[in-house]
Amino acid sequence: MSHRSRKLTVSGLSRVEGDGALRITVHGGQVDRAELNIYEPPRFFEAFLRGRSYTEPPDITARICGICPVAYQTSACNAIEQACQAVLDQPLADLRRLLYCGEWISSHALHIYFLHAPDFLGYPDAIALAQEHRDIVARGLELKKAGTAILEVLGGRAVHPVNVRVGGFYRVPAPAELGPLAGQLRRALDLALGTVQWAASFDFPDLELRHDLLSAQDPGRYPLESGTLGTASGLSFPATGFPDHVTEQQVPHSTALHATLDGHRYLTGPLARYSLNSRHLSPAARQAAAAAGLGAECRNPFRSVLVRAVEVVYAVEEALRIIGGYQPPSRPAVEVIPRAATGHGVSEAPRGVLYHRYAIGADGLIRSATIIPPTSQNQAAIEDDLRRVAAAHLHLDDTGLTSLCERVIRNYDPCISCAAHFLTLTVHRA
Amino acid sequence: MTGRSAVVIGIGNPYRHDDGIGPAVADAIGRLQLPGVRVVLSDGEPASLLAAWAGAGLAIVADAARSEPPCPGRIHRLTGNELGGESTGASSHGFGVRYALRLGQALDRQPGQLVVIAVEGTDFTAGTGLSGPVTTARTAAVAAVRAELAGARPG
Numbered sequence: 083m084s085h086r087s088r089k090l091t092v093s094g095l096s097r098v099e100g101d102g103a104l105r106i107t108v109h110g111g112q113v114d115r116a117e118l119n120i121y122e123p124p125r126f127f128e129a130f131l132r133g134r135s136y137t138e139p140p141d142i143t144a145r146i147c148g149i150c151p152v153a154y155q156t157s158a159c160n161a162i163e164q165a166c167q168a169v170l171d172q173p174l175a176d177l178r179r180l181l182y183c184g185e186w187i188s189s190h191a192l193h194i195y196f197l198h199a200p201d202f203l204g205y206p207d208a209i210a211l212a213q214e215h216r217d218i219v220a221r222g223l224e225l226k227k228a229g230t231a232i233l234e235v236l237g238g239r240a241v242h243p244v245n246v247r248v249g250g251f252y253r254v255p256a257p258a259e260l261g262p263l264a265g266q267l268r269r270a271l272d273l274a275l276g277t278v279q280w281a282a283s284f285d286f287p288d289l290e291l292r293h294d295l296l297s298a299q300d301p302g303r304y305p306l307e308s309g310t311l312g313t314a315s316g317l318s319f320p321a322t323g324f325p326d327h328v329t330e331q332q333v334p335h336s337t338a339l340h341a342t343l344d345g346h347r348y349l350t351g352p353l354a355r356y357s358l359n360s361r362h363l364s365p366a367a368r369q370a371a372a373a374a375g376l377g378a379e380c381r382n383p384f385r386s387v388l389v390r391a392v393e394v395v396y397a398v399e400e401a402l403r404i405i406g407g408y409q410p411p412s413r414p415a416v417e418v419i420p421r422a423a424t425g426h427g428v429s430e431a432p433r434g435v436l437y438h439r440y441a442i443g444a445d446g447l448i449r450s451a452t453i454i455p456p457t458s459q460n461q462a463a464i465e466d467d468l469r470r471v472a473a474a475h476l477h478l479d480d481t482g483l484t485s486l487c488e489r490v491i492r493n494y495d496p497c498i499s500c501a502a503h504f505l506t507l508t509v510h511r512a
Numbered sequence: 513m514t515g516r517s518a519v520v521i522g523i524g525n526p527y528r529h530d531d532g533i534g535p536a537v538a539d540a541i542g543r544l545q546l547p548g549v550r551v552v553l554s555d556g557e558p559a560s561l562l563a564a565w566a567g568a569g570l571a572i573v574a575d576a577a578r579s580e581p582p583c584p585g586r587i588h589r590l591t592g593n594e595l596g597g598e599s600t601g602a603s604s605h606g607f608g609v610r611y612a613l614r615l616g617q618a619l620d621r622q623p624g625q626l627v628v629i630a631v632e633g634t635d636f637t638a639g640t641g642l643s644g645p646v647t648t649a650r651t652a653a654v655a656a657v658r659a660e661l662a663g664a665r666p667g
Binding site for chain 1: 527
């Protein structure tokens with residue numbers, strides 16, 4: 083099979099976020115090309131933010147994604163607050179982190195149980211998994227529900243929350259509103275620990291990432307809603323340095339821009355976060371990770387399901403910690419006065435570093451906006467994985483190779499609706 | 513309504529013109545404050561749909577639809593059985609009512625009866641407000657939901 087030309091086409095990858103295609107060309111037993119074709123039309127968010135008020139990006143950019151709207155709101159707030167030199171009161175910063183925990187729990191539970199686990203257990207989808215393992219899928223739903231509950235209480239609703247504003251929130255919860263959440267989260271912690279144990283039993287194909295890794299870093303704690311940036315290659319820089327190091331460029335086969343870090347390929351997301359920050363996980367999350375066989379670093383993308391499960395444990399514990407110490411802020415938001423400046427903001431979306439930059443005029447109107455989502459940044463790394471995995475498995479027939487390549491894509495939980503959108507697979511063996 | 517608990521779920525995005533017909537119909541039902549009838553707005557995400565209709569004797573989903581050839585404003589009535597078929601496979605953004613129903617069946621979290629009242633739209637671009645044909649159809653769609661709640665239609 084590997085000694086002849088082959089051309090495989092999959093015109094619709096399943097269980098990824100959005101719509102796109104994958105094209106692999108094999109010639110003379112060598113993989114010539116592996117391209118992720120993101121063909122969804124560009125969505126022009128950056129263009130129509132121009133001329134809008136500096137208060138509007140949290141609500142407008144939340145619409146980029148229904149799975150990770152809080153990440154968009156938070157990076158937007160971080161950038162605008164940085165431009166306007168506004169600093170959140172600590173209780174407000176804590177609430178922002180709590181809201182972010184809700185998104186991580188909800189998004190990760192969705193990916194683990196509904197998109198990724200069926201790959202490891204030999205089911206075509208979560209419905210087939212549920213038919214034979216009802217309790218397992220029900221656990222995933224309960225876990226997701228705990229995250230959703232945080233979004234509803236703090237964000238006003240689960241999808242595209244409406245309670246987030248530049249400088250904080252429109253309304254902050256009374257302690258009594260957070261009480262029921264704590265009870266739900268205590269139950270969710272057991273579910274999350276059970277998820278790690280369950281995911282640890284999966285059979286993981288061998289693959290070792292060689293890319294550089296980029297993650298937010300937050301002194302003394304695991305990065306979530308803010309931070310500076312760090313890389314596995316030893317770089318460290320603030321959000322304002324992002325455009326100095328990360329360069330976007332157009333490629334012919336994708337409507338989403340590709341990105342390089344100081345000219346080289348890199349990866350952001352759970353593996354990068356974990357590998358650069360695992361020492362800052364909570365004790366229970368660290369213990370669960372160790373029991374699951376994870377070391378201080380993890381560079382096997384198939385094990386990302388395990389890292390996500392550990393991050394859910396952390397997010398649940400962190401949410402409980404914040405709720406446990408909650409004292410209502412004296413005001414729901416700090417005052418943010420517009421000034422002519424450019425602000426940069428990052429946060430760790432479930433899929434990786436999400437960067438926003440806004441140039442604001444003294445009149446408070448946005449002059450320019452730049453948004454670099456994690457899936458855009460990860461495209462080159464995903465293509466490299468595909469090349470290597472396809473080359474190592476050319477003995478498989480087209481169906482088997484296609485299925486394996488789809489799994490490689492799903493390791494990254496790509497959100498193509500954020501990057502642009504996603505997925506169809508074509509393998510050319512010539 | 514004849515002794516069964518019921519939920520009316522409006523699915524759609526009001527910022528995508530005609531995609532907002534589902535929430536518009538649900539809003540109208542909510543304003544009637546019918547006893548024993550819950551009203552929920554949803555983006556169609558399966559876990560929230562399962563939570564919304566779990567334990568309900570009757571779930572009525574109000575949604576927008578497209579068909580070929582198009583007939584904007586035409587109202588379709590489908591039961592859970594008629595939704596059938598394969599789930600949408602492209603992405604979790606594509607998970608919808610059909611996927612949620614199949615998942616609900618696998619988890620024993622489906623409603624006693626599911627009815628979808630769908631209105632064919634013509635304009636799904638960004639922006640608020642329903643197109644003329646869909647605005648005209650709204651009253652009939654609300655009446656169709658009320659008829660289901662009154663038990664006027666067989667399952």
